[in-house]
Amino acid sequence: MTIELKPIPDEDLEAFHRMMADPSLSINTGSVPTGVDMEWSRVRLETRRLEERAGKRVDRGIYEGDTLVGTAGWFYNEDDNMEIGYAIHKDHRGKGFATGAAGLVLELLRADGFKDPVYAQYFKDNEASGRVLEKLGFERVGSVESISAARGGSSPAWVMRIDQL
């Protein structure tokens, strides 16, 4: 079955929360602390909707049929560069969903007429994410110390970029 990107409705808050509360997900993100509660997930969904209305980001659920298998989207980072992000629920990894969903995010940007470079970052010990980006044509352009709420500080990360959408 193929995947599609859709806004996450309130009915899927519990499924969204199960993803966010999983330590194997939060450890590789910048902004998700370990062991978040349902209220944190509710606020997160709501905040992301408000940021989308303000033109700062688009965040989508990744759906396989009716099943929420992950999230993916774009945002303007602290340098005002376009950056993408994605995460897959642990039960649905290894099936190409992150690569497919990140590719769909690039397609969304392309369809909007976006032509500038697109960035992504991943912690150096998160090789699966590096592989996703390589498969999409991103190239390594730098190295930074990036904050991770779940790691409780900063951790070395690769900066990746794709120039031709």
Ligand SMILES: CC(C)(COP(=O)(O)OP(=O)(O)OC[C@H]1O[C@@H](n2cnc3c(N)ncnc32)[C@H](O)[C@@H]1OP(=O)(O)O)[C@@H](O)C(=O)NCCC(=O)NCCS
């Ligand atoms: C990283 C993550 C998004 C990958 O999702 P996924 O749906 O399993 O990714 P895909 O199936 O599209 O591709 C994964 C690739 O990494 C490879 N891979 C998996 N584990 C790996 C590892 N430990 N080392 C190297 N490569 C690995 C897979 O073999 C696959 O490559 P291939 O197609 O060449 O075989 C998922 O593990 C995840 O959500 N992790 C937690 C959150 C996260 O890391 N988000 C990204 C933040 S930068």
